[in-house]
Every structure is written in C-alpha cells, then in structure tokens.
Amino acid sequence: xxxxxxxxxxxxxxxxxxxxxxxxxxxxxxxxxxxxxxxxxxxxxxxxxxxxxxxxxxxxxxxxxxxxxxxxxxxxxxxxxxxxx
Amino acid sequence: xxxxxxxxxxxxxxxxxxxxxxxxxxxxxxxxxxxxxxxxxxxxxxxxxxxxxxxxxxxxxxxxxxxxxxxxxxxxxxxxxxxxxxxxxxxxxxxxxxxxxxxxxxxxxxxxxxxxxxxxxxxxxxxxxxxxxxxxxxxxxxxxxxxxxxxxxxxxxxxxxxxxxxxxxxxxxxxxxxxxxxxxxxxxxxxxxxxxxxxxxxxxxxxxxxxxxxxxxxxxxxxxxxxxxxxxxxxxxxxxxxxxxxxxxxxxxxxxxxxxxxxxxxxxxxxxxxxxxxxxxxxxxxxxxxxxxxxxxxxxxxxxxxxxxxxxxxxxxxxxxxxxxxxxxxxxxx
Numbered sequence: 001x002x003x004x005x006x007x008x009x010x011x012x013x014x015x016x017x018x019x020x021x022x023x024x025x026x027x028x029x030x031x032x033x034x035x036x037x038x039x040x041x042x043x044x045x046x047x048x049x050x051x052x053x054x055x056x057x058x059x060x061x062x063x064x065x066x067x068x069x070x071x072x073x074x075x076x077x078x079x080x081x082x083x084x085x
Numbered sequence: 086x087x088x089x090x091x092x093x094x095x096x097x098x099x100x101x102x103x104x105x106x107x108x109x110x111x112x113x114x115x116x117x118x119x120x121x122x123x124x125x126x127x128x129x130x131x132x133x134x135x136x137x138x139x140x141x142x143x144x145x146x147x148x149x150x151x152x153x154x155x156x157x158x159x160x161x162x163x164x165x166x167x168x169x170x171x172x173x174x175x176x177x178x179x180x181x182x183x184x185x186x187x188x189x190x191x192x193x194x195x196x197x198x199x200x201x202x203x204x205x206x207x208x209x210x211x212x213x214x215x216x217x218x219x220x221x222x223x224x225x226x227x228x229x230x231x232x233x234x235x236x237x238x239x240x241x242x243x244x245x246x247x248x249x250x251x252x253x254x255x256x257x258x259x260x261x262x263x264x265x266x267x268x269x270x271x272x273x274x275x276x277x278x279x280x281x282x283x284x285x286x287x288x289x290x291x292x293x294x295x296x297x298x299x300x301x302x303x304x305x306x307x308x309x310x311x312x313x314x315x316x317x318x319x320x321x322x323x324x325x326x327x328x329x330x331x332x333x334x335x336x337x338x339x340x341x342x343x344x345x346x347x348x349x350x351x352x353x354x355x356x357x358x359x360x361x362x363x364x365x366x367x368x369x370x371x372x373x374x375x376x377x378x379x380x381x382x383x384x385x386x387x388x389x390x391x392x393x394x395x396x397x398x399x400x401x402x403x404x405x406x407x408x409x410x411x412x413x414x415x416x417x418x419x
Contacts (some may be wrong), residue, residue, distance in 0.1 A: 045132065045349050046094075048314045049356075064311060 006084060008032075008059075011077045013023055014077060015050075019073075022049045032074035040073075076079075095225030099262055100269015101219070101419045102164060103227075105157025106258040106386035107150045108373065109141040115251065121249045129251045135346020138254035138374025140239045147179040150257035151190045151228070151235035154382070157179070158231065158259040159194070161419065166194045169261070170227035173200040173218060174209050175210025175234045175378035177407070178241055179203065182291075188231065200227065207285070208344050208406025209275075210234060210378035211258070214404070215414060216273035218262035233259040234378035241287070243304035252347065253305065254374025258382025271331030271415035278409040285407040286307050299348055315372075316346060316405050317353035320413075324403040325358055327413035329418065339398035340388060340418070344405055345370035345380035354403075365393050385418070392419045 016030035023046045036042040042050065047070075051062045054076070060083035062070075070076045113127040114137050117215070129135055141150065151174055159166055171193040179186040187201035206213040218230035223342040233258035244252040288303040324343070328334065341364050343351050348370055355366055369384035376383060381402055388394040396418055403413035 016123070043131065045313050048310055049353050052314060052318050074093055080120065 007082060008077055008081060011058070012073060012078050015073060015076060018050055018053045018057065021048050021062060022053065030071075030073055033072060034078060036070070036076075039049050054080060057085060086234075091101075091199070091313065093225035095221075095223045096155060096228070096264030097223070098265045098268045099222035100265030100417055101263045102263045102265070103160070103162025103419050104260045104272055104382060104389055105154050105159070105161055105388045106379075106383045107153035107157070107256060108383070109145045109150070110137040111140050111142055111254050112137050113140050116324050118213070121245050123251050124251065127285045130347065131313035132347075133252060134371050135251060135374055136371050139256055140252075141237045145237070145255070145282070147186050147235045147237050147257075148189045148193070150237070150255070151186060151233045152177075152193045153188060153260070154235065154259040155194055155231050155233050156259035158261045158292045162261040162263070164229060164261055164263070165195050167196070168362065169196045170219060171218070171231045171232050172196065172199050173204055173214040173230060173232050173418055174201075175214045175232070176203045176236055177207050177210070177357040178184035178206060178237045179235075179378060180240060183273060187233075188220065191380045194231075196380055204411040206378075206379045206412075207408055208346065208380070209401055209404040209412050210412040211381045212273070212404040212414060213275065214311050214409070214417070215260070215262065216275060216412060218382060219270040219273075221265055222262055229261060229263045231259055231261055232382075233257060234376070234380070234382055236377045236379045238375075241302065246304065246306070248309045249305055249307050252375045253272055254376050254386055256373060256376045256383050258379045258384075258386055260382055260385075263336060265417075267417075269417040271327060273353040273414045274410035275410075276323075276328040277411070280409075281311075281409050284312050284315070284409060292389045312349060313347070313353075314408065318357055320403055320405045320411060321354040321357035323411055324401055324406075324413045326355065327403065327415055328401060331415040333361055333399065333415060334377045335364065339402055340365040340367065340394045342381055342385050342388070342400050343403045345373065345384055346405070359395075389418065
C-alpha cells in the first residue's frame, strides 16, 4: 500500500453517504462489520447502484464478478483502498 | 452519362401530431404468476415496481393491437388514414418471418398502400422509429408517418423463468409524426453494442429449434443485474446527451418517459440525471409491465390521458434493450 491510498474511515464515510442516497439507510448504520444484504437490507439492484456510484466517487473499477465477494461494508472499503493503493 | 436527378424536399420541422394506445383486456396481478417462479408479490414489486401486467388473449395480436393503437393516434391527431404515407412497426413478437406486421396494419387501417416495414431494434425500436419518421418527414419521403410499437411478449416468455416471467407483457402504442410549425422531435442520440448481445437474447435461433427432436419455443433470456447496470447508468448518459443535443437542460423538461423496463431502472436513471422533482416521470410499468417497443407510447398516452402532461410540454424519451440497441430524443407532447 502506498501513501496515495485513502484512509479507511474516509472511504467508509463516503460509502455510507452513497448507501444512504441509493437505499435510504441512515449513514450511522453503515459500519465496517455490517453486511449489505443481510444487515442493511441493500438488495442486489441497489448494490449495483452503490458499486457504480463508488466507482465514480473513488475512480476505481469494480467488476461484476467481484461484487458478489463484497459481503460487508468492510469488504468494500478494503477493495476500494486496495484498488486505489 | 450521368443525368442530373430531380429531388424532393420535406417539411422544415417534424413533430408528434397524435398518440394512442391499446391495452389488452386481461389484467394479471403478481399473485397469478408467483407460484410458477417460487416468488412473491412483495418481491416482484420491490424488484421491479410491477403490480400487474396485461397479457393479450388469442384474439389480440401484434397486428390487431397495432391497428387499434394507430387508429387512436390518428383520431387524436385528426388525420385520416388515407393521408398516411408510411407505417413503421417496432416489434420483436410478430411471429412471422415475412411478411412484416406493418403492411398488414397499414392495410387494415385503410391507408392508400402506404410504405410499411418493421423495425427490429427490440425495446429501443420505438425511438429508432421516431428518428426515422422525423427524418422522412423532413427529407420529403413521407408527410405523415405512423410509428407503432406492438408486442405480444407472452408468446416468447418462459413463465417459469424467475428473471423474466414477471416482467414481460403485451400491448401497443402509436404516434403519428408529421410536419409542424416548430421543431417537435429533437436530434436522436443512438447506437448499439453487439459485444454485449448475450445480456438479452432469444435463447436460440429458429433453425436450431427445428433441429431439436423435442423443440421448445426459444424464449427471451436476460441477465438482470448486468442489464440493470448498463441501463441505469449508461442510458442515463445517453438521455442526458439527447437533452444536450436539443439545446436543453433538465430544467427545461416537463416529463421523462423512459422505456418501461423496470421501475428500479427508471428511478436510478432519474437519480443519475439529477432530474428535478417537478419533472413528471412515466411509471406505466406498475400497471402494464414491460412491453418492449410498445412501452414508451403506452406510457406517453397514459400521461396525456390522465392530464399529467399538456400539449406543448417537453418530454425526454430514452429506449434501450437487446442488441444492445439504444436511442433517445426530446419531443414536444402533442
């Protein structure tokens, strides 16, 4: 990881804003240990919206094949930091 | 020797003169099809916004529904069928390879042997037809053009397929395009992406079907999430480009009438385009289902009939589907 990688908390907060805008989930609920589908009730179509918004926000590419591995908010944050790093 | 040919010229501007639709009689609630796909009314509504759809009966065909919708569009325009020079029918569910549905519809309408052909651009077909009609009127190859979307998708839908059974539906819509005093149809933004042909496709070609000892109807198949991603985001950009080509911004819009593919796609597009709340968004899919090429004129006709838009309002159309073919243009509501 290089110094260009964003801090985990910054990514989580930005992702929380996206999840809030797409699915109306309160930002404070979007924590690293929360699963998108099981805990936050973000369904697969909303997940696609979150992914596309995150791609634009962070300037990364998240392939369809990768999306199914992003179970928790922490998974997504780690993927984004890794992709940026 | 190269002789100089005479040319014709058309109207300066083209626009929509009238709109009409035909909705099949049979209304099918989600409850009627959930058992075959092990689903629920709640799940279908959440995933698609669809509460009911209409399915055509044996006596409701691509041709008969197209005729009914076109008659209403002609009445709305106050133009006689004899004045129609060309009939375009956007459809993928007229199950005759040839002749096309358009000549049959043109004849049954009572046109005087109008030029007639089908447009095969799937769910984008209506907006493709609108672009052709506008250009024909302005170039002088026709003065009045009927653009009809007519679909009987029930015939090519697998009612046990969880990703399509609750989506596809039947119906027809039509507009009459003709000369207008001011520009009524903006420049088209269109294209296709054959590299992604497998996202929405007929399962196999007819020759393979016939070669099969136990032939099955080659139903439509669709990769829902991939289509959602493409439709909701790439198509929002295409729609925005059509606005820009017309010299407008979202602040000039009165209505947004996207192909009624899925309410979630419509909502995501509206968010991506940052449409102001005051813009009326067509949501015909809730009652009608996804009728492919017929969905935009059906949705537009509902907005007009319910008074949700007025004559002279500005509406943005965007259509997208198999191919992946897509097209968008701004129009003035008749």
